[in-house]
Amino acid sequence: MSEQSHAAERKTWLYYLTAMPPSIMISAVWVVFMVLVALLADVIAPYDYRHMELLDRLRPPVWMANGEWAHLLGTDDLGRDVLSRIIFSIRISLFVALLGTFIGAVFGTTLGFAAAHFRGRVDDLIMILIDFQAALPFLILALAILAFFENSFVLFVLVMGIYGWERYARIVRGLALSARSAGYAVAVGVLGASPARIYLRHILPNVASAIIVNMTLNFPETILAETSLSFLGLGIQPPLTSLGNMVGFGRDYLLTAWWIVLLPAIVIFVTTLAFSLLGDWLRDLLDPTLRGN
Amino acid sequence: MSPVVIAIKIFRAMITVVLLVTFVFVILRLSGDPAVQMLGLEVDPEALEAFRRRWGLDRPVWEQFLSFFWNLLHGDFGQSFIGGRDALGVVTERLPKTLWLMGLTTIFTFGLGIPAGIYASLHRNTFSDRAIMGLTVASFSLPNFVVGIILIMIFGVTFRLLPTSGSDTVLHYIMPIVTMASADAAIFARFSRSAMLEVLYAPYMRTALAKGLKWGQAVRRHALPNASIPIVTIGGIYVGRQIAAATITENVFAWPGIGKLLVVSVQNRDLAVVQCIVILVGVTMVIANLLVDIAYGYLDPRTRTEGGR
Amino acid sequence: MMDTQQGSADPLLSVSDLRLTFSTGFGGWFGNRRHVRAVDGISFDVQRGEVLGIVGESSCGKSSVAKSILNIHPPTSGRIIFDGEDLVTLNARAWRDMRREIQYVFQDPLGALDPRMTVLSQVIEPLIIHSIGNTGERTKQAHELLEAVGLLAESHDKFPHELSGGQRQRVVLARALILKPRLLICDEPVSALDVSIQAQVIQLLEELKTSFDLTIMFISHDLSLVRYFCDTIVVMYLGRIVESGPIDEVFANPRHPYTQALISSIPVPDPTHKRDAIILQGEPPSSFDPPAGCHFHPRCGLQIAHCLSVYPDLDPVGQSGQFVACHVVQGREREQ
Numbered sequence: 001m002s003e004q005s006h007a008a009e010r011k012t013w014l015y016y017l018t019a020m021p022p023s024i025m026i027s028a029v030w031v032v033f034m035v036l037v038a039l040l041a042d043v044i045a046p047y048d049y050r051h052m053e054l055l056d057r058l059r060p061p062v063w064m065a066n067g068e069w070a071h072l073l074g075t076d077d078l079g080r081d082v083l084s085r086i087i088f089s090i091r092i093s094l095f096v097a098l099l100g101t102f103i104g105a106v107f108g109t110t111l112g113f114a115a116a117h118f119r120g121r122v123d124d125l126i127m128i129l130i131d132f133q134a135a136l137p138f139l140i141l142a143l144a145i146l147a148f149f150e151n152s153f154v155l156f157v158l159v160m161g162i163y164g165w166e167r168y169a170r171i172v173r174g175l176a177l178s179a180r181s182a183g184y185a186v187a188v189g190v191l192g193a194s195p196a197r198i199y200l201r202h203i204l205p206n207v208a209s210a211i212i213v214n215m216t217l218n219f220p221e222t223i224l225a226e227t228s229l230s231f232l233g234l235g236i237q238p239p240l241t242s243l244g245n246m247v248g249f250g251r252d253y254l255l256t257a258w259w260i261v262l263l264p265a266i267v268i269f270v271t272t273l274a275f276s277l278l279g280d281w282l283r284d285l286l287d288p289t290l291r292g293n
Numbered sequence: 294m295s296p297v298v299i300a301i302k303i304f305r306a307m308i309t310v311v312l313l314v315t316f317v318f319v320i321l322r323l324s325g326d327p328a329v330q331m332l333g334l335e336v337d338p339e340a341l342e343a344f345r346r347r348w349g350l351d352r353p354v355w356e357q358f359l360s361f362f363w364n365l366l367h368g369d370f371g372q373s374f375i376g377g378r379d380a381l382g383v384v385t386e387r388l389p390k391t392l393w394l395m396g397l398t399t400i401f402t403f404g405l406g407i408p409a410g411i412y413a414s415l416h417r418n419t420f421s422d423r424a425i426m427g428l429t430v431a432s433f434s435l436p437n438f439v440v441g442i443i444l445i446m447i448f449g450v451t452f453r454l455l456p457t458s459g460s461d462t463v464l465h466y467i468m469p470i471v472t473m474a475s476a477d478a479a480i481f482a483r484f485s486r487s488a489m490l491e492v493l494y495a496p497y498m499r500t501a502l503a504k505g506l507k508w509g510q511a512v513r514r515h516a517l518p519n520a521s522i523p524i525v526t527i528g529g530i531y532v533g534r535q536i537a538a539a540t541i542t543e544n545v546f547a548w549p550g551i552g553k554l555l556v557v558s559v560q561n562r563d564l565a566v567v568q569c570i571v572i573l574v575g576v577t578m579v580i581a582n583l584l585v586d587i588a589y590g591y592l593d594p595r596t597r598t599e600g601g602r
Numbered sequence: 603m604m605d606t607q608q609g610s611a612d613p614l615l616s617v618s619d620l621r622l623t624f625s626t627g628f629g630g631w632f633g634n635r636r637h638v639r640a641v642d643g644i645s646f647d648v649q650r651g652e653v654l655g656i657v658g659e660s661s662c663g664k665s666s667v668a669k670s671i672l673n674i675h676p677p678t679s680g681r682i683i684f685d686g687e688d689l690v691t692l693n694a695r696a697w698r699d700m701r702r703e704i705q706y707v708f709q710d711p712l713g714a715l716d717p718r719m720t721v722l723s724q725v726i727e728p729l730i731i732h733s734i735g736n737t738g739e740r741t742k743q744a745h746e747l748l749e750a751v752g753l754l755a756e757s758h759d760k761f762p763h764e765l766s767g768g769q770r771q772r773v774v775l776a777r778a779l780i781l782k783p784r785l786l787i788c789d790e791p792v793s794a795l796d797v798s799i800q801a802q803v804i805q806l807l808e809e810l811k812t813s814f815d816l817t818i819m820f821i822s823h824d825l826s827l828v829r830y831f832c833d834t835i836v837v838m839y840l841g842r843i844v845e846s847g848p849i850d851e852v853f854a855n856p857r858h859p860y861t862q863a864l865i866s867s868i869p870v871p872d873p874t875h876k877r878d879a880i881i882l883q884g885e886p887p888s889s890f891d892p893p894a895g896c897h898f899h900p901r902c903g904l905q906i907a908h909c910l911s912v913y914p915d916l917d918p919v920g921q922s923g924q925f926v927a928c929h930v931v932q933g934r935e936r937e938q
Contacts, residue, residue, distance in 0.1 A: 131305070132312045135578045139537035140555075140571055147559040147567045148320045183713030190672055191728045191777070192701035205718050224436045228541055231438045232556050247442060254442070255450055262446065265439045273434035280430075 024281045027274035034271055038091040045084040046072075049241050053079035058257045076246075076260045077253055086264055089243045090271075092236060097222040100160025101215055104222075107161060108168025109211060113199055115169065116176030126169065133166040138225060146234050156235060163225055164218045171214060175207040216279035220272045227268055243268050299587060306583040313575040317568055318361050322354075365572065371565030373558075380565035384551060384573065390460055391543065391550030395535050397466065398473040402531075406478035410485030414493060415512075425482060432479035437538050441472040441545035458547035469546045473538045477531065484527060492519045522589065529578075529585040536574055612686075613647035614817050615671070615785060620644045620680035622663075622670050636890050640666035641677070642841035645916070648785070653811065653818045655832030655849070657825060657864065663841040664821045665708075668787045671819075672706055673697060684785070702732060705778040709790040711770035715762040721773045722748065722758040728781050747776045750813075751806060768799035772806065779814055787819045792827070804831055825868050829853055837861050840887050840897040843916055847924030857919055857926045859902050896929065904930040 020028070037044065053075065060067045061074040061082070073082040115126040133141075142159050149155055176199075179185050185198055193202075229235030230244030238245070243264045250260035352360075364370070370380040413425040448468060449457035456465050492498070493512070501511040536552075543552030551570060558566040622641040640663045648654045656664045670677040671689065682689040684704065692700060708714060715724055725744040729735060735743065748758055751772040762770055771791060778786060788807070792800040804827065811818060822828050828835060829849060836846040837860065845858040856862045863880040882901045887893065893900050899909040908929045916927040919935050926932065 128308060128312065132309050132316070135309055135533075135582055136313070136571075136575050137533040137537040137578070139540055140574050143540070143555060143559050144317070144567060144571045145320065147562060147564060148323070183708065183710050184716045186674060187706070187708075187714045187774075187777075188716070188727070190674065190701065190706045191781070192698050192731045193727075194698075197731070202716050206716070220434070227436055228438060231436075232541065232544055234556070234559055244436075244438075247438065251442070254446060258446060258450075261442055265442055268439055269435050272436070273431060276430065276434045 020281070024277060027277040027281075030270060030274040031278055034090055034094065034274075037087055038094045041087050041091040045081075045087040046070075047081040047084040049080065049085045049088040050239050051080060051084075055079065058253070060257070061259050061263075073263055074257070074259045076250065077257070082246075082260060082263060085241050085246060086243070086267060089241045089246060089264065090267065092240060093223060093226060093242050093244075096157055096160055096226050096236065096242075097219055099157050100163060100222045100226070101219045103158065103161030104163055104165045104218060105168055105211060105215055108165035109172045109207075111165070112169040112172025113176055113203075115173045116180060117195065117199070123173075126173070130166040130169050133162075138163050139228065142225070142229060143234065146229075151234060151237060153236070153240065156229075160222055160226055163222050164214075167218070168211060168214055171210050172207055175210055176203055179203045179206060213283050216282050220275035220279060223268075223272055223275070298590070302583060302586055306579045309579050310576055313572060313579070314362060314365060315358070317571055318358055321564065321568065322357075370569035370572070373563055373566045380569040383566055384554065384569050387549060387551050387554050390548065391539055391552060394466070394469055394473065394543070394548065394550060395539055398470050398477075398535065398538075401470060401474040402477045402481055405474065406481030407485045409478070410482035411489055413482065414486040414489035417490065422486075425486075429479035429482050433476045435476070436541075437472050437476055438541050438545050440475050441468065441542055444468045444472060445545070460548050460550075465546075469542050469548055472545065473535070473542045476538065477534060480527075481531075488522075489517075495519075525585060525588050528588075529582040532581040533578055536578075612650075614650045614685060615648040615819075616681075616683040617647070617667075617671070618645050618681040618683070620667065620670055620682065621678045622666050622675060623678045624675075638890055639841050639892070641670060642892075644680075644838075644841075644843055646836055646843065646846060648817055648819060649834075650817055651815070652834060653820055653832045655828035655835045656819065656821045656838060657823060657828055657835060658838035660823065662838040664838050665789050666841075667838075668706065668708075668789050668819065668821055671787065672704060698732075702781045703783050704785045704787065705781065705783040707771075707774055707778050707786065707788045707791045709793050711767060711774050711794065712762060714774050715770060717762055720759050720761060721753070721765070724762075725773065725777045725780055728777060732781065734781075743780065744776075747780050748773070751776045751779075751810070752802075766799075767795045768803060771795060771803055775803075775806070775810065779810060779816075782814065783816070785817050785819065787821070789821045790823070791820075793822070793824070800827070807831070825864060829868075837864070840892050842897065842913070843925075843927060844898065845924070845926050846916070848922060851920070851922045851924050855920070855924075857924065857931045858898075858928050859904050860898050896927075904928070906930060 056071070056075055057077055057079045059071055059075045062069055062072050064074075067074065071081050071083070073086065075081055076085070111126050111129075115123040141162070145159055146156070180203070185202060188198055188202055189195075226235055226242065227244030227247075230242040231248040233248055236242035236245055238249075246264040247261050247268070250257070250264075253260050368381050370384075372378065373380045373383045409425055413422045416422050444455075445457045445468065448455045455468055456462070457468070459465055492515075498511055498515055501515050502508070506514070539550065540552035540555055542548065543550045544556050547553065554566065555570045557563075558570070620641050621639065621643055624638040624640055625636065642663070644663075644667060646654070656667065658664050666675065669675040670680075671682055673689065673692075677690060680690065684700070687700075689700065715721070719727075722741070722744055725748060726740045729740040729743065734740070745755065745758060749755065753769060753772050753776070757765060757769065762773070765773070791807070792803050795803060807818070808831070810816065820828065820832055832849050834847065835849050835852050837844050837852075837858065839860050845852060845856065845861045852861065853865060856865050859880075860882075863882050866880045887897060887900070895908075895910045895912055896902070896905075896914055899905045902909065906929060912929070914927045914929045914932065916925050917932055917935075918924070919926045919931060
């Protein structure tokens with residue numbers, strides 16, 4: 001068995017990689033592109049996103065009458081270059097979504113482990129919190145928090161971090177509970193390992209794939225949540241820019257300067273679509289038992 | 294399902310509601326002086342004092358909590374900045390519009406999404422199946438405000454076919470409903486498709502066919518009832534999504550419902566109204582989940598003997 | 603109360619009146635707790651260098667005894683004296699050190715191993731946990747031990763799922779023995795393996811016992827294995843000991859009706875031999891609701907009135923160190 005099956009396993013990985021359907025390949029390319037844009041924003045953006053040219057307001061994109069090469073995608077109502085703002089928005093939106101997903105994962109996983117490890121009242125309490133979180137639509141919860149407290153960037157990122165933590169907690173709790181009673185957790189405990197060691201070196205790596213799978217689900221949803229909140233004017237605040245932000249503030253100019261609204265909207269659409277498709281495909285790859293969802 | 298099991302579920306639901314109220318209470322206290330929060334800074338000190346006394350802000354915290362809870366049970370959520378009116382009144386005034394929107398959307402979502410999904414499952418791997426799948430992925434990747442904006446741009450601005458704000462005529466309903474229905478119809482389509490697929494190829498279907506049932510009969514008598522179980526389960530999640538979607542859609546179309554009210558109240562920090570809406574939404578969700586939980590117990594005999602988790 | 607079975611030196615392990623009670627069911631709100639007395643007053647000794655077998659039906663409590671000793675489930679009451687120290691009183695720190703002395707092998711070798719670590723690193727891990735040696739020394743020791751248990755060098759870097767059942771159990775043994783424990787508790791170590799492999803692993807255990815100077819507690823439901831491998835035997839039924847003694851004595855002359863039934867059911871590899879298997883009447887007992895008096899009485903052919911109300915003590919019978927918990931047998935003994 002051994003040698004050949006291992007080689008066979010590796011072969012199927014490679015096989016999958018090259019057998020990506022075109023839609024997935026395009027999605028992957030787009031995602032990589034977005035990440036590059038986010039990382040290289042300072043270098044590739046022609047202007048600073050806050051830079052206003054009040055005499056050059058509402059200029060259309062280059063391919064329309066009145067467009068000019070200086071502003072490839074036109075300018076907005078304050079004379080700011082739309083292309084640059086989109087580029088920086090991508091960076092900020094991706095950054096916030098990444099941070100939020102990460103915070104949610106850490107928070108949810110820790111609580112999941114705590115519930116599995118301590119059981120009893122702690123477990124009950126955490127389960128109630130999970131039920132509570134699942135009961136309230138995230139948007140409402142976020143709005144409530146943002147209403148009561150001043151909206152700062154830090155607060156907003158933390159709020160994004162709350163998105164979906166209960167899913168991690170549920171999954172991790174379930175997996176940790178079964179791992180705890182599974183042989184190796186007990187066995188390593190009998191060998192003298194401390195609970196911390198058992199969780200970090202044995203249970204965590206085995207639940208990691210489930211956590212990562214959930215993160216791929218969570219990430220595009222976080223982007224959507226952030227964009228929606230920013231659209232409502234309650235997310236990322238000016239002077240910082242975000243894709244949702246741009247659509248929200250550009251609404252008044254739908255008639256006169258549609259590019260302010262439509263172009264960021266298209267970027268949102270394509271990016272979330274790409275992430276969703278990629279995430280779906282990755283999930284199928286990593287965990288065939290989740291297929292069909 | 295035994296009454297005991299139902300009682301336990303109701304009990305847990307009530308605990309969630311209590312938790313919700315506690316949560317609102319806590320963040321209200323944490324975010325600053327509630328009197329100033331609720332009434333604003335420009336109000337004169339006497340009004341602030343009166344407010345404090347009415348809400349018992351000079352008394353120990355747990356007393357405050359109890360009177361908060363008590364007030365809530367009597368429908369007293371405080372007063373809105375809008376003309377000093379009763380928060381609950383302001384909210385219930387806008388409620389019908391939102392309920393209309395949500396109700397009609399639900400009809401469309403179910404009426405379009407589920408049949409589409411079932412159709413796709415019955416014609417698996419054909420062009421129509423792939424087309425539906427592709428469309429649905431695109432649909433729920435689009436945030437609904439983008440759908441709304443695009444619809445406005447096409448039908449409202451460019452072709453001037455439909456009105457873009459307000460809710461006066463039937464025409465006003467079209468775009469908001471399409472906006473709200475798109476993502477969820479897509480999700481229901483995918484879900485019903487996979488639920489049907491799981492069920493269509495199950496052994497009991499083959500048995501039914503072997504017994505001599507025609508395909509259509511077998512689908513109706515065996516496949517559909519079993520497939521409805523997972524669909525009911527996501528019913529609870531659906532209500533939550535609807536509420537969130539309504540909040541955004543109403544904003545896009547200036548629809549005079551609760552969603553718009555919520556956002557405006559958040560922007561204006563009209564905390565009484567925010568508090569009222571949050572609690573109402575929470576309670577609705579808890580009830581919805583409870584009903585789904587109980588319905589699930591009836592539909593799926595396998596879960597009937599379970600008590601707790 | 604139990605006396606030492608084989609006289610002479612201090613037993614390595616001495617268990618006195620060990621009890622382990624589980625509660626199940628809903629907590630608090632509805633008071634639905636049900637109690638299972640998994641271990642209901644067990645006392646026995648294990649002498650140094652001895653192999654003690656513990657047998658009984660499933661859910662008789664034999665695994666729970668092991669788990670109590672190892673503190674996987676802390677006992678509800680009783681004393682467990684290991685080499686002079688009462689394990690029940692140890693705190694977490696002391697237990698860490700004690701782990702080096704008492705080790706555990708149980709039934710499922712695949713479950714016992716972390717699926718994501720190579721077998722070599724799993725054998726090394728105990729050394730890391732207890733800070734023994736440096737990296738080079740640990741690796742060397744692990745390699746040597748794996749070879750000693752019969753795992754070829756080329757398999758040391760494999761993952762558990764790439765090995766056969768027998769190989770995995772060897773790895774588990776190596777991992778358990780690398781700390782050089784004095785007591786090894788084996789809970790159905792070969793039940794999950796093919797019969798042909800079982801013999802190999804038992805042979806391995808014998809060799810390891812000698813080379814590591816081990817004392818072994820061998821828990822099994824397989825009586826022929828126990829007969830082959832063990833020096834002493836303890837028979838459990840529903841949380842209590844019903845019979846114990848030197849292996850040859852008990853097998854030649856089982857006194858307790860339950861033991862007799864068990865032994866009579868052992869297959870004999872002689873097709874002409876007509877077995878008079880004693881078939882027990884009645885239902886297997888429920889641990890939640892044990893019968894009053896002697897737990898075995900509903901299925902016992904010998905029962906007298908006394909059996910229904912009073913649980914018999916484990917008392918000596920005969921001259922060769924056998925102990926039995928049965929009113930009828932004790933009655934006959936006293937008459938002689």
